[in-house]
Amino acid sequence: MAEVAGRMAEAPATGEAPPTVRRRGGAGLWTFRRALPRRTETALALAGSLAVLLIWEGAARTGLTNPVFFPAPSTVLAALWRMLTQQNLLWHAGISTMRVWTAFAVAAVMAVPIGILMSSYRAFGAAVEPIIDFIRYLPVPALVPLSIIWFGVGESTKIYLLWLGTFFQLVLLVSDDMRRVPQEYFEIASTLGAKPAQALKDVAFRAMLPNLVDNLRITLGWCWTYLIIAEIVAADSGIGFVIWTARRYMKTPEVMAGVVVIGLIGLLTDQLLRALHRRAFRYL
Template sequence: MKYDFRLRQPVGRKTYLTISVATFITVILGWSLITASGLVKPMFLPELSSVFANIMEGIKDGSLGENTAISIYRITMGFLAAAVLGIPLGILCGCFKKAEAVIGPLCEFIRYMPVPAFVPLVMVWAGIDELAKIVVVFIGTFFQMVLMIADDTASVPEDLLSASYTLGTKRWATIFKVLIPAMGPRIMLTLRIAIGWAWTYLVVAELVASNSGLGYTILRAQRFFHTDAIFSGILVIGILGLITDRLFALAIKKMFPWDERSDA
């Protein structure tokens, strides 16, 4: 059946994967053609072969594995701290208007502040060790997460809550036994988005007196105009981010197979 580009028209899984793979192949071919033609100097856009050679060199000498491991640790700790604090506060904000009046405007205000501007303050507050990097990732994800979880909470149908009251549940029982299970898929989708922010703020976090990590390798390569090393670092972060996203998508599908968004 011919695809007519109607809004939200579904496509088969095979067609979706074919289009996705073809898009990546097109980008790679375009990159290769541009660099091979000599239209762009290698200092601005290196050849793919040199980028992959840099990655392989990092694998062989072990530096890539070490930097990847420390970056994953920093992101994981910052993200978990944001989730542990952000999810309860977001639910509280979405359930009670007085809590929203306290939490909502403050988070709305802070989330527009540029995270890099906090780096000097973080160095004063948390020093220059691992805690400082974790705090930067936390700042970059926490305030957005609180607001999104609050929206997720508010999106639970009022009829569902009313039905639970009719069946005799009290306020806190309704929250824990009805509201939170109902918003489970949305919470996971919010976390899936938030982990993307964590990877985005990795380079910012590793501005804080770092001598290791993927962000650090990119910044070090920038000083010496090693564009191939910059691209290899960006590529590795992109691959790790994609893997993380797919893991969240798989978890959502396994945890909530009945939810239509679990096929994303």
């Protein structure tokens, strides 16, 4: 059964690669849907980022922007170094990372089986999907007072708010991934004598795994976007606390430095997960 599942999950590897992927030569960089070498993509990404920073620095230096509200990148970098060396910014970043990953892990452990069941058994999906859709559209900041009433002002509230902003989005993505598994896979598995539980574990889950991992990567980014909301609830640690404290005193460089740290953590995590995805699913 496992061999059949493996062949079915890796079926795209036997197909012929699309012409847009195979053609690497020819016209210039701006050919429509042309694949680029990895080094070229990296160079373009660095060049684009550097151009934005230079334009930003030039606008700040020439007085086009008010440094109180929009300081230059060099000023933000100096503030970042000061916060790293004098204000324990790395410790705060570690606390925030732990909170995000804890909430995300809880959300993923709950969302994956629920999402699979929603698509596998339509009676279950019909019962719970309206509830999930309803809660999914509620703004998380509006639920902060209720969160404090329910959980107090400790770590539980922060984890809950991060979970709240992630779980209801992720469970629907998992359900869609399961729904996209071709019905033929289940029919073949049934023909070979697989029971529904075996078909789910050995066929459907393996077929949906590449998209599932990609959606987990995306929703991890969403979880980070709720960090500030979670860490203004009677917090005394975390990047959100650092940003919110600096905001009170109009320390814009410190605020932007905190935002930059969140962006850098997110960027590094995203690139790492992308690399793991490419390595794990080479056949795609």
